[in-house]
Amino acid sequence: MQAPYAKLAKPEGEHKKSTWGNLLYTNLNFWAIWWTGVGEDRVVSLESLEARMRSYAARVDTALSKELRRYAHSRFHDPLVYATEGGKRVRPVMLMLSAEALGCKDDSVLGAAVAVELLHTESIIHDDVIDEEKVRRSKLPFHMKYGYSASLLSADFVFAMILAIAARYDDRRISEEVSNAALQMAEGEYSELTIDPRIYRLTWDEYIRIITEKTASLFETSAKLGALIASGKEKEVEALADYGRCIGIAYQLKDDLLDWRSKDKVSLGLLQTHSESEVVGKMTAQAESFAEEAKRRLMNLPRNEATVLLEDLSDFSILREY
Numbered sequence: 001m002q003a004p005y006a007k008l009a010k011p012e013g014e015h016k017k018s019t020w021g022n023l024l025y026t027n028l029n030f031w032a033i034w035w036t037g038v039g040e041d042r043v044v045s046l047e048s049l050e051a052r053m054r055s056y057a058a059r060v061d062t063a064l065s066k067e068l069r070r071y072a073h074s075r076f077h078d079p080l081v082y083a084t085e086g087g088k089r090v091r092p093v094m095l096m097l098s099a100e101a102l103g104c105k106d107d108s109v110l111g112a113a114v115a116v117e118l119l120h121t122e123s124i125i126h127d128d129v130i131d132e133e134k135v136r137r138s139k140l141p142f143h144m145k146y147g148y149s150a151s152l153l154s155a156d157f158v159f160a161m162i163l164a165i166a167a168r169y170d171d172r173r174i175s176e177e178v179s180n181a182a183l184q185m186a187e188g189e190y191s192e193l194t195i196d197p198r199i200y201r202l203t204w205d206e207y208i209r210i211i212t213e214k215t216a217s218l219f220e221t222s223a224k225l226g227a228l229i230a231s232g233k234e235k236e237v238e239a240l241a242d243y244g245r246c247i248g249i250a251y252q253l254k255d256d257l258l259d260w261r262s263k264d265k266v267s268l269g270l271l272q273t274h275s276e277s278e279v280v281g282k283m284t285a286q287a288e289s290f291a292e293e294a295k296r297r298l299m300n301l302p303r304n305e306a307t308v309l310l311e312d313l314s315d316f317s318i319l320r321e322y
Helices: 019-027 046-069 077-084 090-101 107-131 142-146 148-166 172-193 204-229 234-258 265-270 276-300 305-319
Strands: 005-009 031-033
Touching: 046 077, 046 090, 046 107, 046 305, 077 107, 077 142, 077 148, 090 107, 090 204, 090 234, 090 305, 107 142, 107 148, 107 172, 107 204, 142 148, 148 172, 172 204, 204 234, 204 265, 234 276, 234 305, 276 305
Parallel strands: none
Antiparallel strands: 005 031
């Protein structure tokens, strides 16, 4: 019998929204399959989902701290502890859940989980320099605390750490996938860098391509690495890679909605050809569409608690308010 459906509820205290925030909650009608042993109907809140993710994130934090201690002698150690503090750990948690969905629950995933979080960290350091950010996770961005030169060197050091982790895996596909993600992320960032919002009319297809490369590529790699480490079948690896890519696109759409008032180059480029209401409405609708497509990609996987959490993670990616 098919498990009952449960609507993912908004957290309490989320009644006062910006205009686009109200539009988001008005238009989205997400339903997640909630698996329980006795088949009870149950409302899944963002708080309960975050609580279920917390144990995975804690394992990532422990593994990350252990990896950083390898470099306790280095002058980069303390700055990198600062750089990796905080964050939702969505990418490494997705990697761990992808492996668990295919039956792998041991610590063999932790190295790769740390690697994708470090690659995310490296991209943040670079992005904040390029975008001249003044705040990151409610604290000073790395370049404002340690300087521009130290930021560039630290990002290089992080990448060397990632290479060292990948080299510990006998399966060369691990390093190949990490490398591929880094290449795509750089391509996407460079595409965004070259946009002149004063004159360039950014099309929707170009926008989706940029966020696919810049953001979704690492989500895709995270899910795919979990499948590879778990020795998944080809169709399972492909399904999880597609899932990760769809989640990554939805996640970036949500980020762009959350940051809408900042009017970055991408937003301004889209506004050259569309009204603000059209852009916000389309971002909202597409976020829903990609999140739902991500769930459909999981249909080729075994039905278990990990796949249920992966489904719920797709809702989290666009219902979150941070």
